[in-house]
Amino acid sequence: MRKGTVNFHRRLIQWLDLPPDVTANVPRIQMVGFSQLIVENHQGVDFFSDSEIRLKADRGKIRIQGENLVIRSIFPEEIWIEGNIVEMRLVD
Helix, strand or coil: CCHHHHHHHHHHHHHHCCCHHHHCCCCEEEEECCCEEEEECCCCEEEECCCEEEEEECCEEEEEEEEEEEEEEEECCEEEEEEEEEEEEEEC
């Protein structure tokens, strides 16, 4: 993208006061207690077992560890994970 276009996009985002998770391709993670995790803007499932799930992200991976993990639903840019979630970590 040209420099002028980048500056225009940056100014437009600031003027519209849009949050970064909407304007950038970064994951948005919501955790409900220790039993439910919702990840938006993922790039797909890299690994899945009942004790670990790894999701691809724009910059690295999201690793979820726990017990009895299941993917409750999955959409192109959103995934719902349930189970006993012990750890969630962003890794390179």
